[in-house]
Amino acid sequence: MSKVIRTVLGDIDPLESGAANMHDHLIREAGTVEVLMDKDFLMDSAEAAAEELQDFSKYGGKTFLDAQPLGCGRNIQKYIDIANKVPEVQIIASTGFHKGKFYFASHWVNDYSINEMVDLLLGEIYEGIDLNMYNGPFVKRSTARAGVIKAGTGYQVISSLEEKMCRASARAQKATGLLLFTHTQHGTMGHEQLDIFESEGVDLSRVMVGHIDRNPDPNNLISLAKRGATLEFDTPMRIKYHAESVTIDCLRAVIDAGYEDQIVLAGDNGRRSYLKAYGGGPGYAYILEKFVPRLYSEGFDEKIIYKIMVETPRRLLSFENA
Numbered sequence: 399m400s401k402v403i404r405t406v407l408g409d410i411d412p413l414e415s416g417a418a419n420m421h422d423h424l425i426r427e428a429g430t431v432e433v434l435m436d437k438d439f440l441m442d443s444a445e446a447a448a449e450e451l452q453d454f455s456k457y458g459g460k461t462f463l464d465a466q467p468l469g470c471g472r473n474i475q476k477y478i479d480i481a482n483k484v485p486e487v488q489i490i491a492s493t494g495f496h497k498g499k500f501y502f503a504s505h506w507v508n509d510y511s512i513n514e515m516v517d518l519l520l521g522e523i524y525e526g527i528d529l530n531m532y533n534g535p536f537v538k539r540s541t542a543r544a545g546v547i548k549a550g551t552g553y554q555v556i557s558s559l560e561e562k563m564c565r566a567s568a569r570a571q572k573a574t575g576l577l578l579f580t581h582t583q584h585g586t587m588g589h590e591q592l593d594i595f596e597s598e599g600v601d602l603s604r605v606m607v608g609h610i611d612r613n614p615d616p617n618n619l620i621s622l623a624k625r626g627a628t629l630e631f632d633t634p635m636r637i638k639y640h641a642e643s644v645t646i647d648c649l650r651a652v653i654d655a656g657y658e659d660q661i662v663l664a665g666d667n668g669r670r671s672y673l674k675a676y677g678g679g680p681g682y683a684y685i686l687e688k689f690v691p692r693l694y695s696e697g698f699d700e701k702i703i704y705k706i707m708v709e710t711p712r713r714l715l716s717f718e719n720a
């Protein structure tokens with residue numbers, strides 16, 4: 399049995415992965431909690447996503463992790479169309495769950511048991527992603543299968559619904575060996591997420607903690623890495639949160655502490671105003687276009703940059719296909 403990376407258009411040899419954007423957003427349809435909160439979250443244009451991906455590819459991008467899980471506006475048919483339009487970029491689709499606040503009280507996540515939810519996740523990983531996100535009554539599987547599993551929590555709190563969803567995602571991770579990646583709100587509750595995953599028997603080297611540099615505290619970052627998790631940095635370019643120099647200092651601190659193999663970078667362009675194709679910026683290409691050159695100019699070792707952009711994403715995305 400050999401390892402593969404599961405993309406929207408099929409499984410690939412991990413050696414084909416190349417430079418990766420490890421958390422970003424292709425599509426978010428109308429009718430979700432987020433879009434009702436703020437129209438800026440509406441990202442429904444397959445053409446705009448394809449245009450952005452072409453730009454990402456122009457700067458050397460090869461692999462793109464779409465972080466839209468169940469119930470949050472994912473549209474797998476559009477992903478397949480985008481993947482066919484931009485075959486030079488390999489798209490990885492997610493299954494799993496977001497933070498609890500993104501689900502209406504009427505959503506099935508509130509009613510199903512943990513193990514019922516695990517079955518739904520395994521269906522998306524092994525059989526095909528449901529075209530309608532299990533909003534029923536019929537399940538219609540697409541040709542695309544999920545290649546990563548998401549879990550999410552709130553700001554300084556994990557609600558009982560979030561704990562249930564985290565446990566379902568953790569059990570699906572254990573059953574499949576796929577990467578389990580998370581949403582943290584403002585970089586909080588990272589350790590608490592790992593506690594839940596550990597209690598489910600998840601190997602923390604298969605976990606990527608998301609948006610964790612929104613809390614640019616080297617102590618917190620290093621303590622999470624010490625437990626085996628990989629840190630997903632996506633705050634470069636978000637000057638409204640903090641200067642990029644703060645992110646650079648955090649990267650240095652984590653590398654100096656010996657955890658250079660547990661860092662990845664991402665764009666997390668989850669608003670239309672973040673994408674050039676909708677008239678905003680900086681877009682999917684930013685990390686490769688601007689931030690990686692800055693790392694070189696700041697004296698970061700070329701081998702370490704290669705690990706962050708290529709080798710660690712490859713290791714995380716690869717799994718033994720059962």
Ligand SMILES: [Zn+2]
Pocket residue numbers: 421422423465666668
């Ligand atoms: Zn995101």
